[in-house]
Amino acid sequence: MVTSSALYIASAAFFALHLLPSTPARPRAxxxxxxxxxxAIFSILSVILLWLLAREFNAADYGAKLWLLPAWxxxxxxxxILFAYVLIFAGVLTxxxxxxxxANSLENPDIANGIFAITRHPVMWGVAIWxxxxxISQSTWRGFAFFGSFAATALIGSWLQQRRKRASVPGWADFEARTSFFPFLALIENRAALRLKSIAWGPVAVAVIAWGAxxxxxxxxxxxPALR
Known part of the structure; x- marks a missing residue:
């Protein structure tokens, strides 16, 4: 394992910082x-750690691949990646x-019928899938450290965030009952309905354009190259 220890430290620091909003430390702060x-402080620290993470990723030895992938x-x-972009852009622009x-978006009776019918955390799942x-494509310890920090931050952070939302946001419990954390689970269990008229197609179009670019x-x- 030849990956620089500085990359692991930067990854751990990035992960720890972004768990802060989901812990009791946030209301105390x-x-x-x-x-x-x-x-302001959180945003500045996020940018600094993201820069450090990217710098250490680029500086680290590539290392040997742990597996090879088929052409398909x-x-x-x-x-x-396209699906991830759709989740991210729809989640951000809706x-x-x-x-x-x-929180006032929960007053919309159709809130659970659009992109949130897939998952109640589309942005975080989009980041995690990306x-x-x-x-998987990198299949090196260098890739695990860098991309793993984003996946862990997105999934664990959004999972922990739900507890705070239940306690502080009126209507969140009902929103949870009509949606699912894991993609498509609420649809499979018939707790949600993915209605085309409830989907904001503008963000989907932006996602497709961004994906192509x-x-x-x-x-x-x-x-x-992207497809490598």
Whole structure:
């Protein structure tokens, strides 16, 4: 295992920081410094740690691949990345009960019938699918450390966030009852209905355009072709 220890440290620090909002430390910090200062400090630290994480990832030895992938994986990878982009853009561009200051979106009686019928955390699952797909493709300890920190942060952070939402957001419990954490589970259990009229197609179109652009320019931006 030749990956630099600095990459593991940066990954752990990034993960730990982003678990903070889901712990009792968040309300204590808010009480001490106020929401504005807390948000500013958290944002600055997030940017610094993201920069450090990317720097150590680029500096680390690539290392040997732990497995080789069949040619058809490229098609699965492309589809999963597209699905991840749809979740991310739809979750960001649609009023999202999980976002700060968006609890009033729960007043919409159809809130659970659009993108949230797939999962109540579309943005975090989108990030996790993107990260896990890259982990599989990289198949190195370097890739595990970098992309694994994003996947763990997204999934564990959103899972822990739910406890705080239940205690502080009116209507969240009903939203949970009509949706699922794991993608498609509420649909399988008939607790949700994916209605096409409830889906915001604008964000889906943006996701498809962004996906195509990244596929085309990935090699130029990141130095390696996307479908590799």
């Amino acid at each position: 808010l009480a001490m410094v106020g929401e504005g200062v807390y948000t 994986w490229l098609w699965i990878k492309a589809f999963l 009023p999202n009960p999980s976002s700060p200051g968006s 990260a896990l797909t890259h982990m 990244v596929l085309h320019y990935h090699g130029w931006i990141f130095g390696t």
